[in-house]
Amino acid sequence: MKITDIQIHVLKSPLAEPFAFSQGWVRQRSATLVEVTTDEGISGWGEAFAQGLEPPEIAATVIDKALRPLVVGANPLDSEVLWHRMYHLTRDYGRKGSVVAGISAIDMALWDIAGKFHGLPVYQLLGGAFRTQVQPYATGFYRIRGQGEASRLAEEALRHYEAGFTLMKVKLGYGVDDDIAVMQAIGRAIQGKPIGLMIDTNHGYGRAEALRLGRALADYNLRWYEEPVAPEDIQGYVEMRAKLSMPIAGGENEHSMYGFRELLAAGAIDIAQPDLGSCGGISAGRHIAALAQAHGVLVNPHVWGSAIAQAASLQFIAALPVAHHSLFAQQPVLEYDRSSHPFREQLVAEPLRLQDGRVEIPARPGLGVEVNRDVLKKYRA
Numbered sequence: 438m439k440i441t442d443i444q445i446h447v448l449k450s451p452l453a454e455p456f457a458f459s460q461g462w463v464r465q466r467s468a469t470l471v472e473v474t475t476d477e478g479i480s481g482w483g484e485a486f487a488q489g490l491e492p493p494e495i496a497a498t499v500i501d502k503a504l505r506p507l508v509v510g511a512n513p514l515d516s517e518v519l520w521h522r523m524y525h526l527t528r529d530y531g532r533k534g535s536v537v538a539g540i541s542a543i544d545m546a547l548w549d550i551a552g553k554f555h556g557l558p559v560y561q562l563l564g565g566a567f568r569t570q571v572q573p574y575a576t577g578f579y580r581i582r583g584q585g586e587a588s589r590l591a592e593e594a595l596r597h598y599e600a601g602f603t604l605m606k607v608k609l610g611y612g613v614d615d616d617i618a619v620m621q622a623i624g625r626a627i628q629g630k631p632i633g634l635m636i637d638t639n640h641g642y643g644r645a646e647a648l649r650l651g652r653a654l655a656d657y658n659l660r661w662y663e664e665p666v667a668p669e670d671i672q673g674y675v676e677m678r679a680k681l682s683m684p685i686a687g688g689e690n691e692h693s694m695y696g697f698r699e700l701l702a703a704g705a706i707d708i709a710q711p712d713l714g715s716c717g718g719i720s721a722g723r724h725i726a727a728l729a730q731a732h733g734v735l736v737n738p739h740v741w742g743s744a745i746a747q748a749a750s751l752q753f754i755a756a757l758p759v760a761h762h763s764l765f766a767q768q769p770v771l772e773y774d775r776s777s778h779p780f781r782e783q784l785v786a787e788p789l790r791l792q793d794g795r796v797e798i799p800a801r802p803g804l805g806v807e808v809n810r811d812v813l814k815k816y817r818a
């Protein structure tokens with residue numbers, strides 16, 4: 438079997454109502470998808486993570502100009518070989534960001550092809566499923582004005598709960614006082630309900646403010662505090678871990694085993710959050726999971742992409758060992774972004790569904806997605 442080509446699909450859809458996270462206003466949904474085709478009629482789907490502020494054309498150009506020539510003609514089952522080829526031959530201008538996101542998309546598609554070739558779900562190729570379903574957590578609480586939205590966000594928490602979510606991640610980083618007001622309002626609204634919370638400031642603060650926020654929220658029993666400081670400030674992460682009581686999470690803006698090595702060796706995180714569309718794909722996710730396991734650090738993938746990235750994340754979560762074995766060990770949870778997103782709901786035949794508070798992990802071959810080509814056409818940039 439040989440790779441014959443890579444089709445690149447850049448999708449965009451304007452948002453009816455722009456929303457903010459701590460780094461800026463998101464005005465459109467975008468995605469960079471790839472379809473790797475072979476001479477045996479099997480094709481595989483992958484996705485390069487497009488962060489809300491990132492033009493999806495950057496990763497598309499990397500794939501088109503830099504990566505395509507490295508993989509066309511190769512055996513798609515050589516996923517590890519091709520990962521190292523793509524990484525090494527882009528090292529001098531890559532290693533991070535959209536170049537590794539491009540590698541991620543192709544790698545994900547190669548695992549999809551391998552699954553379809555063998556007639557097995559990707560988790561089986563990764564060594565089997567530790568779990569067949571996963572608890573999702575609601576990601577939401579974006580801002581539509583910016584500040585002063587505590588009461589609206591408290592109501593949002595109740596909506597997630599009514600939809601079946603008992604874990605939710607609150608977006609913060611809009612000013613420490615505003616953040617605290619939001620958490621107090623949410624705390625009052627959910628009092629007495631079995632709801633666990635995480636917070637995520639998207640590295641909106643420096644160390645002093647990040648510490649002040651963490652100390653103010655010490656009694657919220659947070660499952661984690663995500664991206665408290667900038668991804669480059671590894672010593673800042675170390676300081677958060679030393680001075681705050683809640684687990685510290687990070688890694689969605691880190692890449693490959695080399696990047697995660699720095700976080701893990703420094704003792705910077707309790708929870709590693711590689712995004713499969715950005716860390717280097719499923720192969721890199723595997724490298725990172727092994728490194729994290731050796732450091733006693735939990736892995737909980739980040740996912741904010743389309744239905745394709747979500748499908749890859751589900752397969753990967755199935756095959757993740759727990760970091761600390763016990764009868765009631767903490768299991769990975771699935772990030773379930775609750776903001777409106779046509780590339781999740783419409784793109785595939787079977788989008789994510791919540792059943793009794795859980796998401797089933799598909800056992801169909803490959804990533805288990807069937808892409809609706811009309812949707813590709815509709816949103817093509």
Ligand code: CA
Binds near residue numbers: 637639663664689
């Ligand atoms: Ca995040």
